Amino acid sequence: MNHFIITGTSKGIGEKLAQLLLEEGYFVYGISRGASALLSSYTKYEHFNFDLGNVLGIERLVSEIAGRINGNSIRTEMICLINNAAMLEPLKSIDQCSPEEINTNLQVSLIAPTVLTACFIKQFNHVSARRKIMNISSGSGSYPAPGMSVYCTAKAGMNMFTRCVGEEQRRREHPVEIIAVDPGMVDTEMQAVAREKSEEQYEMANFFKRAHQSGQLQSTENLGKHLLNIIHSKIEAGKLVAHSEE
Ligand SMILES: NC(=O)c1ccc[n+]([C@@H]2O[C@H](COP(=O)([O-])OP(=O)(O)OC[C@H]3O[C@@H](n4cnc5c(N)ncnc54)[C@H](OP(=O)(O)O)[C@@H]3O)[C@@H](O)[C@H]2O)c1
Numbered sequence: 081m082n083h084f085i086i087t088g089t090s091k092g093i094g095e096k097l098a099q100l101l102l103e104e105g106y107f108v109y110g111i112s113r114g115a116s117a118l119l120s121s122y123t124k125y126e127h128f129n130f131d132l133g134n135v136l137g138i139e140r141l142v143s144e145i146a147g148r149i150n151g152n153s154i155r156t157e158m159i160c161l162i163n164n165a166a167m168l169e170p171l172k173s174i175d176q177c178s179p180e181e182i183n184t185n186l187q188v189s190l191i192a193p194t195v196l197t198a199c200f201i202k203q204f205n206h207v208s209a210r211r212k213i214m215n216i217s218s219g220s221g222s223y224p225a226p227g228m229s230v231y232c233t234a235k236a237g238m239n240m241f242t243r244c245v246g247e248e249q250r251r252r253e254h255p256v257e258i259i260a261v262d263p264g265m266v267d268t269e270m271q272a273v274a275r276e277k278s279e280e281q282y283e284m285a286n287f288f289k290r291a292h293q294s295g296q297l298q299s300t301e302n303l304g305k306h307l308l309n310i311i312h313s314k315i316e317a318g319k320l321v322a323h324s325e326e
Pocket residue numbers: 087088089090091092093094111112113114115130131132133163164165166167188216217218219262263264265266267268269270271
């Protein structure tokens with residue numbers, strides 16, 4: 081049996097991916113502040129109401145989820161952590177951002193996935209099942225954009241973190257397959273937040289409006305199917321997978 085721990089399952093990419101995995105018959109443990117009514121109807125879904133800004137509570141959360149996985153009598157074939165939750169805001173030049181806004185974004189988008197990865201590897205170090213970590217990154221981790229410095233920095237950090245842990249794991253006998261994936265532009269609330277800003281507030285707003293109007297956004301369904309292929313494929317630890325690759 082396969083077990084998936086996914087952050088950010090209340091909406092968007094995380095909710096759709098969780099649904100597709102549940103449809104395949106797997107166990108999914110979802111972490112977000114809000115709950116998804118859609119996912120709560122699946123018996124193999126368990127929701128953990130948790131604010132990822134509380135990074136010091138993550139170790140306990142992971143051991144609670146590990147208790148559920150270890151308590152399952154069906155043989156475990158794969159355990160996978162999907163670091164999907166992130167924050168886009170603050171969307172403004174850095175001198176307009178408050179220390180609180182910067183801190184919250186980096187806690188949720190960068191420190192939480194780092195701590196989750198550390199706890200996941202430690203918790204499942206000695207299991208023989210296949211272990212995988214998929215970090216949902218962004219093209220913003222490679223391309224600088226005005227008004228998005230905190231988000232871009234979190235994603236760039238996530239990419240480097242993935243590469244470093246990949247180096248550590250590749251040296252091990254039974255490596256954790258850690259990868260980062262750039263999903264491309266996807267039709268979710270995060271995109272709506274970016275395009276609904278006024279141009280005075282955020283100069284990239286028009287770019288996101290045009291992307292929406294010209295039909296460049298993928299559906300969460302199409303992306304979810306693509307992510308399923310990536311999950312099932314064996315990919316070398318530390319690799320950054322672009323949305324057009326498999
Ligand atoms: N959409 C795109 O075009 C796009 C492009 C590139 C990369 N991405 C990446 O894809 C991932 C998913 O994005 P999305 O578009 O699906 O975003 P979304 O629709 O805004 O969903 C974000 C998810 O993250 C969770 N989250 C946010 N803050 C949290 C917190 N403090 N604690 C726990 N959970 C929290 C939210 O749950 P709650 O609010 O209920 O807590 C929600 O489930 C992100 O990493 C994003 O950077 C998206």
